[in-house]
Amino acid sequence: MIHKTAKIHPNAVVEEGAVIGANVLVGPFSYITFNAEIGSGTEVMSHVVIKGPTVIGKNNRIFPFAVIGEVCQDKKYQGEDTLLLIGNRNIIRESVQMHRGTVQGHGVTTIGNDNLFCVNVHIAHDCIIGNNIIMGNNATLAGHVTIEDYAILSALSPVHQFCTIGAHSFIGGASVVVQDVPPYIMAQGNHCKPFGINIEGLKRRGFKKEEIYAIRKAYKEIYRSGKRIAEVKPILEEMAKEYPSIALFTQLIENSTRGIIR
Known part of the structure; x- marks a missing residue:
């Protein structure tokens, strides 16, 4: 053998x-x-x-x-x-x-x-x-725990059971993750909170300007519009018809059991 x-x-x-x-x-x-x-x-x-x-x-x-x-x-x-x-x-x-x-x-x-x-x-x-x-x-x-493609989890960061860390996201050092982290975003802290889109990471991986713009728009819908997730989801689904990368947001929201970081 x-x-x-x-x-x-x-x-x-x-x-x-x-x-x-x-x-x-x-x-x-x-x-x-x-x-x-x-x-x-x-x-x-x-x-x-x-x-x-x-x-x-x-x-x-x-x-x-x-x-x-x-x-x-x-x-x-x-x-x-x-x-x-x-x-x-x-x-x-x-x-x-x-x-x-x-x-x-x-x-x-x-x-x-x-x-x-x-x-x-x-x-x-x-x-x-x-x-x-x-x-x-x-x-x-x-x-x-599920960690999706191209995610980065920095040093000294623990993740709670049954959480998902979305694709292309970046978690800063010494962060405590107790809820799901949507794709593409930067997050840090105890407890971990969102701080915008991982733009430099997306550029390095070949995302086009219009895709990054759409991802930023989706982020604003989730975190800055004041809408509930149930209200945001159909907006993201409509956006995903033109920009398939947005579908990663809707998939994570749909499958989440612990809710997303806020």
Whole structure:
């Protein structure tokens, strides 16, 4: 189950049954259980713990003392075979913790592609992490949190369970997120509050001027018009017919269980 091109340090422990892909590197004193699968080109540095059931994709880099696929910190968990799925090209820095799901949730914790998880990030059970996300040092997610594509969660910021952080949003450092954060916006504080649109981020990702203008207009409808969310929603739906990017606002509002930050 170990590809002939994989390089396993003699001081690493890889249990029989683990699947190790082509050109995988496993450093000294790392421990990989029998029910873990590691895709080709992934580098597992020294002192990493990977427990299964866990499936890790291709070309990831996992730095020392990361704990991947450990059982969750949830009293309801009774040893069920839940799962951690990790995509491709993620950078998982020192002491990051990623836990498997629970049967009461999705049964799986899901990590997408091309993400950066800085030192001591914690991702709890049943979280759904999209693509191209940055989580700063000591940013922590409770269970059942969703982070959408291109969102940035800065250092020292915890997120309450069942919250969603919308795509392209930027959360400033040491913020406490207890409600959903709509897409595209900048937010900060304890509790986290909105402070406008993440314009520079949108420009870097190729959003056109008219799209950014429409997003700003949608933001003003939500936060500055004095209207209730129920009144704003049909306006956003109408705007989304011309500018599909506005649909991310309506989708988050529709699916929100905790309400959006105000």
